[in-house]
Amino acid sequence: MKQAKQHRGWRGLGWASLGVLLICIGVWLADRLDPLPLPQDDMARVVLAQDGTPLWRFADAKGVWRYPVQIEQVSPYYIEALLAYEDRWFYQHPGINPFAIARAAWQNLKAGRIVSGGSTLSMQVARLLDPHPRTLRGKLRQLWRTLQLEWHLSKDDILTLYLNRAPFGGTLEGVAAASWSYLGRSPQSLGRAEAALLAVLPQAPSRLRPDRHPERAQAARDKVLQRLAAFQVWPQSAVNDALQEAVWLAPREQPALAPLLARRLNQAGSPAVIETTIDVQLQRRLEDMLLGWRVRLPERTSAAIVVVEHESMAVQAYLGSVDIADDQRFGHVDMVQAVRSPGSTLKPFLYAMALDEGLIHSESLLQDVPRHSSDYRPGNFSEGFSGPVSVSQALFRSLNLPVVQLLDVYGPKRFTGELRNAGIPLILPQGAEPSLALILGGVGSHLEGLVSGFSAFARQGQVAQLRFQPQQALVEKPLLSPGAAWIVRRILADRQRPQWHVTRDSLEPAPLAWKTGTSYGFRDAWAVGVSARYLIGVWIGRPDGTPVPGQFGLASATPLLLQVQDVLKHRDRQHNRVAPPDPRPPEVGVAAICWPLGQTLPRSDDNCRRLRVAWTLNGTVPPTLTMGDSFSSDLQPLVWLNQQGLRVAQHCPGAEPQRIALWPSALEPWLPEKERRSARLAPIDPKCPPAVGVITEALQIVGVNSGDRLQTPAGRQTELRLQFSVQGGGAQHWWYLNGVPVGRSENGQNFDYSFDKAGVYQLSVLDEQGQTGTVQFSIVQ
Template sequence: MKQRIGIRLLVVLGILGGLLLGLDRLFPVPPAPQYSPLVLAQDGTVLHAYLNPTQKWRMKTELREITPVLRRAIIEKEDRWFRWHFGVNPLALVQAAGRNVFGTGRTTGASTITMQVARLLEPKERTFGNKLLEMARATQLEAHHSKDEILQLYLNLVPYGGNVEGVKSAALLYFQQTPDYLSLAQTVTLAIIPNRPRGLVLGKNNAAVRRERNRWLRRFRAAKLFPKQDIADALLEPLEVQRHAAPTLAPHLSRRLVRQYPHAAIIRSSLQRAKQSKAEDLTRNYVRRLRELGISQAAVLVVNNRTRRVEAYVGSADFRDFRGQGQNDGITAVRSPGSTLKPFLYALALDRGLVTPKLLLPDVPTNFQGYRPENFDKNCNGEVTLERALAYSLNIPAVRVLQDLGVPTFTEQLQRAGFRSVARNRARLGLSSILGGCGASLEELTGLYATLANGGRYGPLGLTVNIHAGASPPGPLSEKGEGELEASRLSSSKKLKASSPSPFSERGLGGEAPGRGLGVALVSPAAAFLVTDILSQLTRPDLPLGAASSTRLPKIAWKTGTSYGRRDAWSIGYNRDYTIGVWVGNFSGQGSPALTGSDVATPLLFDLFNTLAYNSPNDWFAPPAALDFRLVCAESGRVPGENCPNQVIDYFLPSVSSGQRCQHQREVLVSADGSFTYCRACAPAAGFRRELYPNLLPEVAAYKESQGLPYRRLPPHNPQCQRVRGGPERAPSITSPTANTEYVLNAREQPQLLLSCTTDSEVRQVYWYVNDQFLRAAAATERVFFRPGPGPLKISCADDHGRNTDVLVTVSEL
């Protein structure tokens, strides 16, 4: 008999359990509330807050922010038996029913904290039937969540008047603190308002709120809830509060992160609040002084080199400046980088043994297969060392080095460094890419310079912390589901994976930034050090006026850049601890005569370093063990040959740097009177002498000749010699017109076409032909003009040694 009763009881319990389970699935727990997206600083303080989709301030209170004081005050006031009941307090129901039926005492609904959560999640008219549903939901909530999670939900949903909901929203908007930083008096103030959100309005009824606060403080003292002295102090605390605006620091980064993590209620960024605030103030005040020059915007990015985290992110001078398009993000905007890529180019060339710091590079007007770059000041220097070419940001030597290195090699490394525009347009990029002919953003350039500061190793920059990939998604009502773990789920999804790396790749945004020593090696530590050593020199033209005499000049390596038309000014610098990138200009693309990297971007860069990194350790980069010294010829920068009396010390990379011997002078057979030279084929048995002459490149010799610069010129060759000397590589090089180019001429203006060339130093005369018809003879450096007819033209140039060069062009008339 007892056995049958037990079986029946189990069957009944099973049916009841199945029924409850079915009801639970049929009527699932209500979805989590929609929170106001919050972007936090690295220390957890709120940088920026947004209204939630229903236009309410409902900021998520995290479990760690629910202090024991707040917990005890809420439970004592709202539901003393919260820890013991299952969502409904039967004793409170009986007491409430008695009071309501017999009219004794205050009429109540005996709502527990859990029942209030159920009502706040699903607001309904207060009827007896809805009260029963509320109790059922409360029981369901208790089955799905812990007491701490239910209390957290309650504190996130309680009303504080108007569109303010939740303890954290009230704490930030009225006390400008998160709940875990409030005093006892402030905590009790927030605990008493939800029951009377319309009557107790902070900022309007402060006196009434204070009286009600003190009444509850005395009740808590009677209940011995808090120490007597703490309550005594709280009773004396004044209440002079008003509604404040929500935090709005780092608006550009906050908008970017909220868009990237649309379901995250809380995103902890990598920013340092103090650095962000200082950077915004410095940028805003600095740009105010530039407005009279027609310059309205600037952007700043500050990176911690040791962690590769972004610690300040200023997308524009003023986010609210609609006239200046302040809501544009200057960090991600793709602009012409000007000369800012030159350090990376020279580092790559150093690693491939093409150059060393003291190597002399031609700095003369040069036609690179139709591309004729000019230096910024329109002047040339003849020949300069690599370190001077970089320190003075000369364009022509940089283009020559890029030609030697190869554009594909250069752009491939930029792609590895996360340059997205370069990756998309690699096939179309040419030699102009080193002078700003490729697009780049401030985030990409700053990441590249952080790579140099990190010994040549590239890694993605971090914008967030404490978001770890691989976290499993929680349930529908889990508070974690709307917070950081939800963001981590998104960051690990396939939707966010990029096909090419980026300095702000999803991997970098989604978690801890890699530390020093990790990442991809783009250049060697030796090459990075050599470039850094050059960029830290103070003898350079891009030093701001008066900066050399300033005691506030920071110890940094930096490089400036100015785009074509003076539309963009760049200055990016670094030391061991920080890399800071600065862009100044107009989002409209309008240029300004004053807009140069040295004049308007570098002063802000120096101010940022002096303000943000003033307490950085005063240590500097040390030469890597892979570097060594050697003597080189001062005239060429190469390993000394037989005729190199002037020598200097230069860095080099053993087994990498070129060991080519210097040939800046060559031995020539000269007639006794010095009037002409002999080649080996026509040299007489006697009556000549051996002399040393400069062995200049043809373009360098032509430049010296055109500028009237003194140099020892080679005498003409023996006129009796019948042998054509030298191969086609020593033939004249036609610099104008450009091969395979169409020239459109205005017939009414009687235009003329320029003919010019460069030749060996021994060439005295050249002969010009048009369509195989002789035009005229000219000196080797003479500029010849003629008026062509329309149609295809074959331009030929022969020198006095019989060597010939042809180019094909087309002429059209308007």
């Protein structure tokens, strides 16, 4: 009998174990067949500034936006208020609190209506993840989902789901979205009164919305505060202070800053929270400022601004258009990334690279004269030609002909390759080779690439890529030496003339340096600046590429750049930021050089025709470049003089050699009479003349004289037609009016031109041998 009972006991235990096993298998199968619907990527995104302020949000398919946070990113006051009001035993119960359910049932029966709920936070999260009708079946499903939550997730994970999915009225979900929208502040900085308000809102988000029903919201908040005092979660004194606070709401605004950057960063696979390096206050200030500029811009014209802190290369402000909602101005087009002609903005790189190559110093003599190379005839943006100019003058005034001369020596292919290797994008038409035209804008680039390139002048010659997000690594490549970058930056800041008293350990901060650019046809106006702390890039133009007559970098983009600079200086003063010093690199020296040879000579030397003080690099003082592809010796020809001081052949009696410094022959029309070759060289002795002369026949324009004042005939108010011809020089001639190519003649043909308005004109002519002639006259009416 005893054995039979024992046998039945073991058999009962076996059946019980089997039952438990079957239940476990059933629950496991149910969980596998009906898995917990955890949130998937619903494409809702929030883009944040560097301080966590929402810049822009991308809602999900239902129009809901949220700002996901972790528990530690929320004020402890809110967590305390939420748990005390909603679920005091959250960390103790298994997801379902039978005591809370029983208490709620008794209170509801006693009142004859629903006055309390027994749902735990876990049960509320279950309902958020899998909404159900308020029926018995729905309740059972909610319990099942609650058990699944507790099975698969930790308590902190469940609480985090609630923080990010709880409804707060309208299209807001999550405490962070509600905190920014209603209160205008981070959920981490919530005070007690604000925490209590947000803790109660999900109970009835529509009925308690503080922006629509502030009295109801305040009454509900006060109820929470009183319960927190009753439960001794918060001291009564702190609760009393919180009760005195009125429900204050910030102006209700959706995040609406840096939209084009947000769109750029919101790619497939992006996280729900997209962090950026943007300074929200600066971004808002510049967006307001650019909207104010809209009335100053021509119709359908847009603008773009980029501000970068060049030590870290963090982008502080990103404005891709004037207004993303302005369809008339193509506001949806991000002009920070748009490929456009960079105009003259590439010139500083060439001058710096030529410095490093030992081709020039800051006061090297260049030639601002008409130039012809194959079918390429560049002109100046400004009126006329200046003749002899220094490197610093040519760069600061952005003259075209001198930089083309320099590129011809340096090599356009080499220049393009080195910029590309450093990470500066240069886009040529398919199949096209780099040519001299690229230095004047005959290539494609974009604002982002140019600002990145100009970082070389702030980062000791290193080109660094822009960083839009804090997790991006700093990527940089060498392009220039620190000395070349420093010299060019000084020139662009209009500090091109060194002073003998300048010391290497000067604590003076770097002055603002900038370069403008204008693309062909006035399509794009550029200004890129380098200050002691920031890089500033500005573009203005029509996104569809339509020309805007009269729009150019100096007049259009520079005023905007200077206004941005003023904003940055004011902001730095407010934050007590002191600009860092800009000491002269040790490889940069100062030297007195002489034109036309471009090298050091004693001041008493007759070949020192014009003294200039130059920045030099590594002690190098290169000679003057000619129009060719190498240094030329014809600037200091060896001549033979007899005892009478006349020029003779080498074999003549009493001939003595002498070196005479001459200016490049193309500069003759711009030189004073005493500096021209005919004056610098001694007369020829007809008794023993040299075999080869140094002087060539001068190229002269016939038809008008320099200094003439011409008046239109009486009764003719529209135009004055003049006819010009050439004496001397070669057979082919190219004509320039105020630095702009206007025509061609050959074999003695006349050149006719009609002048339709009064003004001062400079007419220049160039032959195939590189000789030039020029006259300056005026027309009056």
